[in-house]
Amino acid sequence: MAIKKLGKQTVKLENPPSIISYYSIVGPKEGKGPLKDYFDLILEDDLWGQESWEKAESKMQEECIKAAIDKAGLSSQDIDYLIAGDLLNQIIATAYSARQLAIPYYGLYGACSTMTESLSLGAMLVDGGFADKVACAVSSHFSTAERQFRYPLEYGNQRKMSAQWTVTGAGATILSSYGSGPYVKCITTGKIIDPGITDVANMGGAMAPAAVDTLVTHFQDTGLDPSYYDLIISGDLGYVGKSIVLDLMKEKGYDLTKNYTDCGVEIFDKSEQDTHAGGSGCACSATVYNSYVFKEMAKGKLNKVLIMSTGALHSTLSTQQGESIPGIAHAVAVENTIE
């Protein structure tokens, strides 16, 4: 019997897992952005001494997970499961990072929604009594994403104004059955919503309806009002998607103007860094949660936060074949106190 289920798509965790450690690594561009003081490690060179961008991404993820485990005073043998993913074909950056770590591993592909997808599943594993400690991690890299999804780096073209900039970075969170918080309280798993957008330069527009659907469902399932949270923060909708979310939520009778923002909007300085519609990629939300959000929660400046990574689940082939972009968003409620 699904005794922990709340409403249509939400689960309320009975023994809320605690976030005992988190770590973030970012590339040089992100390290010059508005959140630079929050990141744990800023790379000077986004190749990080490796011979390919893919290897650099894998190294970032591996080092990030190791650092998060280390920060908790644990070793990799103490971790029951690693749940991780990235953007590359066959999530290869994660496979190579997991190869080095020797932790039982579940690989996820949720595009840019992977961070809250892994936190959701990790928290359920801990709450269900299947694990005591779970590592959740993701990575993305501007240069690996560009060559897979778009153009060669040195190719001269003008990016559309609605295009987003893939964040180079990795984020890792360690969940534990014991700890003093912050706690994962509720999880709302998103459905795929496809609003029919085919333009890959408008990811924000493609993902925003999924974000709205998950948010509305979360509030209906839990009976909460948006004002309950100190901060509601989506993954990588960027400026275009954020503005659509505000519009559509208002239409549905929810006012998000006071406490809602998006990681893609926060991570770069739009006017200085020429990132057009904002940041994107798995690491966009992961590095912001695992730095700014959790550090502000530790300081007590934020107490109740709804984090929601958003993903565009298309492939280069589906785009070439003219298919539209399926969007998804998973919400995870993180609070400083259990009750």
Add this chain to the structure above:
Amino acid sequence: MDKLNKREYKEYAEKKMPKPPYVKNMIMAFIVGGIFCTIGQIILNLMKNNGLDEKMAAAGTAISMVLIGGLLTGLGVYDKIAKIGGAGAAVPITGFANSIVSPAMEFKREGFIFGVASKMFIIAGPVLVYGIGSSIIVGLISLLLR
């Protein structure tokens, strides 16, 4: 997607997309494209003044411009010029060189056969196929009309 149907949403989402600065882009394309063409003209004049006939000088100029485009790509400068110049950097033959040299550089890691050689025409390939294809068709038509 209850309230809005997909077409309405698409129109709405497109309206939300910020517009590029068209006037600025056109002016920059004019200037950057103009600079490339001026360089080409200088090379052409130099070649003609040094004894090449019209046909040879034109071919020599094209070769030189391709060299310049490839060199600027290799030095990591061409993408920055194109970011400012847009079509002004893409349309001249230097842009064609950039579209071949940039994937060749990018996919070096995948080896010289399946990387460099096979990915080299990933951007320029369609231009070559349809460019050469349509020139053959036009050639045949002009032959028939003669």
